[in-house]
Amino acid sequence: MKILKTLGWILLGFILVVILVVLIGRQTLKPEYDGATTLPGLQRDVDVFYDTYGIPHIYAKTELDAIRALGYVHAQDRLWQMELLRRVGSGGLSEVFGKDLIDADKLFLSLGIADATEKTVRELDPEDPVVKLSQAYLDGINHFIKEGPTPMEFLLTGIEKTPFTLKDIYNSMGYMAYTFATAHRTDPLLTAIRTKLDSTYLADLEIGETAHPTRIPVHTDSLQMQVSKELASVVHNSLSGLPVPQFMGSNSWVIGPEKTKNGKVILANDPHIGFGQPSTWYEAHLNAPGYEKYGYHLAGFPFPLLGHNRKAAYGLTMFLNDDTDFYFEQVHPQDSTKYKTVDGWATYETRTYRIPVKDADTVTYTYKISSRGPLVNGISKDLEILPEISMSWLYTKQENKLLKVLHGISHADNIESFRDALPDLHAPGLNVMYGDAEGNIAWWATAKLYDLPGGVNSKFILDGANGQEEPVKFRDFIENPQSVNPSSNYVYSANNQPDSIRGGLYRGYYLPENRARRIVNLLETRDDWDLDATKEMITDVTSPVNPSVITELAKSMKVKALTDQEIKILDILGKWEGDYPLNSVAATIFHRWVYFFLENTFADELGETLFPKFLDTNFCKRLIAPMAAKEESVWWDDINTAEKEVKKDIIQESFDEAITSLKAQLGEDHTKWTWERVHTLEHGHPMGEVEALRTFFNVGPFPVPGSREVINNLAFPYEGDGQYQVTAGPSTRRVIDFSDIENSVSILPTGQSGNPLSPHYEDQAEMFANGEFRKMLLNRKEIEVNAVSRLLLRKE
Template sequence: MRTLKKLGFILLLLITILVIATGVIVYTLKPDYSGEQELVHLQKEVKVYYDTYGIPHIYGENEQDAFRTLGYVHAQDRLWQMELLRRIASGGLSEVFGKDLVGTDKFFLSLGIADASKKTVANSNRNDEGVVLAEAYLDGINQFIKEGPTPVEFYLTGIDKKEFVLEDVYNTIGYMAFSFAMAHKTDPLLTTINAKLGPEYLKDLSISSDTTTVWIENYNPSQKDSLQNNLTAVVNKALGVLNVPLFEGSNSWVIAPEKTKNGKVILANDPHIGFAQPSVWYEAHIETPTYSKYGYHIAGIPFPLLGHNRASAYGITMFENDDVDFYYEQNNPENDGQYLTSNGYVDYEIVEKTIKVKDTSSVEFTYKKSVHGPILNGIADQIQDERPIAMSWIYTQMDNKVIDALFGLSHSNTLSEFRAALPNIHAPGLNIMYGDAEGNVGWFASAQLYSIPDSINTKMIYEVGKGLPIEKELLAFNQNPQAINPPSNYVYSANNQPDSIAGMLYPGYYLPENRAKRIVELLEPKNDWDKESVSDMITDVTSAIDPVIVSNLSKYIDINLLSENGLRVIDSLKMWNGDYKLVSSEATVFNRWIYHLLKNTFKDELGEDLFNQLLTTHFVKRLIAPLSKNENSVWWDNVNTNEETERMAAIVNKSFTDAIASLEKDFGANGENWQWEKVHTIEHEHPIGQIETLRSFFNVGPYPIEGGREVINNLAFSYDDTGYYKTSSGPSTRRVIDFSDVENSISILPTGQSGNPFSSHYKDQAEMYVNGEFRKMMMNETEIKNTSNSILIFSPNQ
């Protein structure tokens, strides 16, 4: 008995020690939101008030002090995210995660982002205001690295903390510019389809500009008054392993005073970005005598991409323009170190790189560059011995002034100041949305555009000696699509096709009209918009297009082929209004039907790999509605049957019965059990959450969630054989800024403000986000100070 008591006492002691040790670890690793700190180079005291959701409200006497403080508090919540993002473009992931990431590092090194960053920093003027503030921000990050607790991810991966430099800022910007990688997914796939099946198979894929769709109209008062390879698979593999945010789409609209209840501008914005944990945005509110901004920051970038103050507000969506071109090169048959130009064969430039790899020796890596850009062959085994393909990307070819642009946008208070900063954005292409307290609204497609003859198809890999010239005819910014205070009294963007630019429809990877049509049909008739009605609209889950697709397809359904259950389902679908509520069974049936329709239509011609690649592109979303009414499409023919031509009706009926059979298998014959909440979920994945034992600690979710593909509340997913729709991207924040009550504007983040899993703000907004709720973006100084959860005071280092 004494032995048992002794063993029990020892066990209790060990548990107590473990609990104490765990408590100490948690205490030492969590962010410090209160107390006093000293900052080097600080001129005067800065106070940081943290609100209920962990958002810092920074009050300083000058901008350098405020941005230095921002760097520190940003790092203590997001240092791991900063570390990961700066490593992507510079080929540093293998050093963290091991040899499995060597292919990804090779791919990003070959893009040339890191080399372009070095060149930009070497040519930068360190006295420019934007650079000065960026350096102050980096000083704050680096002091936290020296003195603050090390995030748990550094211990788990075994890497050391290293100082941040200006190149890291540009590398992160470069990765964000690339993360809209639709050209890399689309152009090689279309080239393969053209070569394998012929040009007639491209006609029904909705890859060209569409003159019948809902598009964004230009309006400029001043002007009007005066007037075959596997590259796709390589990209998918490179990006798929990261679990970091990728820009994909977005909604935004800005309503002029004439259409609002209180006679003031209202701006709404929800950028669509790939979900990850932590989420992409870090919110921070800064007040100094010369600067006031409530901003949304990307880890490692000092200036907000989204922001507002009492004078103006701005947001972004992806422009989706085509700024990447691919060229076949012709090797010298006697010397594969040379390629053909108009002046004969010339040597490739050979670029040498070294990739550090965790737990093994470094990898020496070389790639070739032609006059068009890097040769992408050789960066992965899949494309070793095929025709050389060069990539021309405008981001790495022009002077990078993005820091100047972000500084200008964040420091502007008038429409003219704001517009003056926009030409400094050459890539990625962004729709910049604007509204102000004076009643102005604006939409600006911001990118360096260039003239493209109608005869050139930019979505194919150019043959040798063809395609766009190296020296492009650049368009002036006033030729970009834009609208300022249009007669409609609103501007909007849903990544849909813009109106003509300089007399032409600029090629791009635009998304279908679905969200645009719904936005317009909601905005147009109503003239008493307020914050509440706009917040309802930004969480809208009704499709304007899906019921039309159902109507088109149901015309071909043969009811004699349907079971009793099938008859009930098709009748229910015909009455569906297109909503993606949790209880909707129609949404579940529709998406199963569409997947089987795509599979039965395209897979026989494309095969498994190309079909799966097709599902990752934007144009597969664009083609569904047109295909649903095009009974003459060449794709309806099933090449695996003896019939010369397979009618559309046969494919439609087979796809519907396949969908019903799969749902009955998964959930039983009772259609009431096929609710959307059972198949549509969201989980915010941390890179380390891929380890199953750590998943519940680092990942957030999963939760059932409303919304779906191409509704305003665009909780998107990919199709596959499982019939389950794991949300991959969606609103990275939802913001509503009402200038009639700007201090009570509202927003939400998908998980929480902090990326530190020991912080109470790691996931404190996750359920609110899923439920479509909002919280206040606090700007009133008295309210902030009276209600703050904690105060962190920074003093000059003596």
């Protein structure tokens, strides 16, 4: 009994210590939204009013002061996120997370992001206004690092806070640009398929640019097999373990005055990015004489990528153009330091980096560089023994003016000055959407586009030695797909194929037409769009394509006696309109059937290594509907059986497996196979990988409506386990209405702050899951009256 009492007192003491630590932490580690503090470098005091959702409204006497204040308040909410983002492109993740991320660090070092950053920063003019503003933003961050509390993630990982520099901005940009590219997931895989099988297998994979009719209208004013297989696996595995989200897709449309109820432009935008915690975007409203912008900032970026004010609004989607090419290099038979070119043997350049690794020895990493780009063989031991492959990535091969572009579009005051800022954007490829108070609407596909010699297919690994497969011409910006004030009175982008320009379609890795068709169908049907109708549209969960997939699958089933339950299931599917509310049974059955349809069609030929990578590609998404409609295909036959299977065999087998799988997972009663039981969203924090910390750092899970390739694109991987855990989707939903600009709305997936001790860490999460919105405040009187707190930043 005495021992139990003693243990009880020890346990009580432990609990009291934990409570004390938590209370102290909440007071010392949380962001400071109220009071006053000194910010060196300010010319005048700056007022920061925080609204109900923790969004700072910054009022300064100069833009330089406003952006210095932005750096400070951004850092106190998102310093850990800034730290991770700057580390990715410079190969610094292993130092935080250990040896599991060594290959990821090698991959990003091999891309040449850090090398390109060094060159770019070295050539910057310190008197350039863009550089001055960027440095002021960094000074604000660094003052918080010096004087502010240390976020608990730094304490848990044991890493030190260090000042941010211009190099960190450009390294973060490099990571963003790479995740916008798609070739690294596709070219090695397609080369492996072509080598392992034959060209007849490529015909049904929808890898060309002509596959889907819903295109964005343009309006102008063997060893190879092993190499490709290993490269596809290494890139896939390196990216899958990253502790920061990847950019995936997006929707946007801008409706002209002729199609709106109040005769003013409406812009809608929801960029699709991998979910994580904290949310991708940091919202901030900056005000200074001559400058006002309500903007969405990436961690460590001084200028917003999305934004609006009373004059104009802009948004982004991924262009998905092809800006990355892989090349086989021919190595000199007696000298491995040389490679073949059309002019003879050239010598590789080399780069050597030391990669610090948490709880392990530092790794020395050296890679070679040809005239086309860095060799990727050193990323993994599996690649070292294979023929050498270089990667030519436009981002590192052209002068980097992305910071200038972001400054230009955020400071443009009309459509002409906005458009003039765009040609300097070489990579990543972006669809830039624009609308203004004067009634102008526009879409520009922005990137430095280039032509390859005729007959060269850039979706395969090319031959570097012959000199016949390299770019021959860069296009002028006027030749890019674009549309300005078209007769349709709307512009849109859903990562689908732009229509032809210069007599042809530009090559890329475009997503299927599902979302595009739905957007066009909805916009065409009415001319009285308003804020509420656009909010409803941006959360729409209906696919115009998926019911036709069901029709094709159902009519191609084997003729056989069906059970009563199978008849009822097919009846549910036959009446389905392609929508994805939480209570949908058809949605659950559809995706289970489609998964087994893909597995039984492709897995036997691709094998257990390539099939999961195949499921992760855009062309896999593109081929589902066309494949369901095909009567003949070389893929129907299962190469592992003596019989020759046909379409009916594959579809029937897939249906049977889907029903068996659903019963095992969700029970015998098919009426209870609802979408909310399998389609869930949890916002994962890197620290949440530790189970004991999961509930503290992660947000969710929530059952969510929507699905892959609907406007409310809450996407998930196909993995065969029947759990459709959402991994990517709208990183924000914004609707800007110029008829009532002060009541425009948006939402973040979780909250404004990345600090778990902040009240704004997850205060928008349930609203986001429910498809709700909140105001983006612009009126100073309303902001001050309703401000939850005021932070005064004093000059020294």
